[in-house]
Amino acid sequence: MEEELNSExxxxxxxxxxxQKEMGKHLATHLKKMEKEDSKKMPETFCHIVVEADVMFLHLLVKGNAxxxxxxxxxxxxxxxxCGHLSGFGHKDFKISMxxxxxxxxxxxxxxxxxxxxxxxxxxxxxxxKNYQLKLKEDIVLLSRNEPLKLMCSKCGKQAAVNICTVCDWSFYCESCxxxxxxxxxxxxxxxxxxVVNSPRMGVCGYEGGQIDTERDGIYQKK
Ligand SMILES: [Zn+2]
Ligand SMILES: [Zn+2]
Ligand SMILES: [Zn+2]
Ligand SMILES: [Zn+2]
Incomplete structure (x- = not known):
């Protein structure tokens, strides 16, 4: 991706x-307020976690004892x-198991x-x-995710790209190109x-898109 992509x-x-830069701070304002409101409801620890792959991001709220x-x-x-590949977490100094x-x-x-x-x-x-004391039904909540990036057709430059050619140096194409x-x-x-999908696995192996939050998994829409 040559052009600087804005991520929001x-x-x-x-x-x-x-x-992408402001989102963490903004979410904290809501989470702090929620923590106050939940303080008398036997809250549990939830972890606010940000997941990043360059300009793609997810903000998650995950129950601490999950x-x-x-x-x-x-x-x-x-x-x-x-296609069901293996996966794992890691850190340079310690081991993390599932x-x-x-x-x-x-x-x-x-x-x-x-x-x-x-x-x-x-x-x-x-x-x-940051960790918060909250009362929530879900174990994991998607607080935010980057909107589809402005990936334009590398041929015409006018339309949003819908496909990638993985052999021609990762070139992006609109429908007609x-x-x-x-x-x-x-x-x-x-x-x-x-x-073209809203994921860091775009164009890799057989990846064709996610199974949840699919409405934000599409291509860039002009505003
Ligand atoms: Zn907000
Ligand atoms: Zn695969
Ligand atoms: Zn085109
Ligand atoms: Zn090609």
């Missing part, structure tokens, strides 16, 4: 748009799963990584933002045509 997302609570497997499953569903409690891993402001597929690996980074490219590139009509 919507806040789950107020539906307002914030940049296991790391919960986050792994969520990441697979929203960003990663193509049975570790989320709270024990994200206690300090630690930054870890998650690898999906040890062949064509997709690595994303997770950082503990895809038809044109099929005539020029034998591999494109065969196996090299992959859909």
């Amino acid at each position: 997302g919507k806040c789950l609570f107020c539906n307002e748009t914030f940049s 296991t790391m497997k919960k986050i792994d499953t969520f990441l697979r569903k929203v960003w990663l799963e193509c 049975t570790h409690k989320v709270l024990d891993v994200f206690e300090t402001k630690v930054k870890i990584y998650h690898d999906y597929d040890y062949g064509s690996t997709t690595r994303v980074f997770l950082k503990g933002v 895809s038809i044109q490219h099929e005539k020029e590139c034998g591999d494109f009509s065969d196996y090299a045509n992959m859909p």
Whole structure:
């Protein structure tokens, strides 16, 4: 991706748009308020975790005594799963297993990584933002996610890209330029045509999109 891409997302609570940089601070204002309101309802620890892959991001709220497997499953569903590859969390100084409690891993402001597929690996980074005492039914909540990035057709530059040709140096094509490219590139009509999706696994292995939050998994829409 040559061009500098702007990344922004919507806040789950107020539906307002914030940049990747501002989002964490903004969410904290809601979470602090919720913590106050929940203080007398026997709250439990929830961890605010930000997951990043360059300009793509997820803000998650995860129950502290859930296991790391919960986050792994969520990441697979929203960003990663193509054909059941192996995955794992890691940190340069300590081991993290799927049975570790989320709270024990994200206690300090630690930054870890998650690898999906040890062949064509997709690595994303997770950082503990802050822990809160809250009363929530869900074990995991998607607080925010980057909106589809402004990926334009590399041929015409006018339309949003819908496909990638993975053999022609990751070139992006709109609908009509895809038809044109099929005539020029034998591999494109065969196996090299992959859909543009809102995920760091875009164009890798057989990845064609997520299973949850699919409305934000599409292509860039002009405003
Ligand atoms: Zn908000
Ligand atoms: Zn695969
Ligand atoms: Zn085009
Ligand atoms: Zn091609």
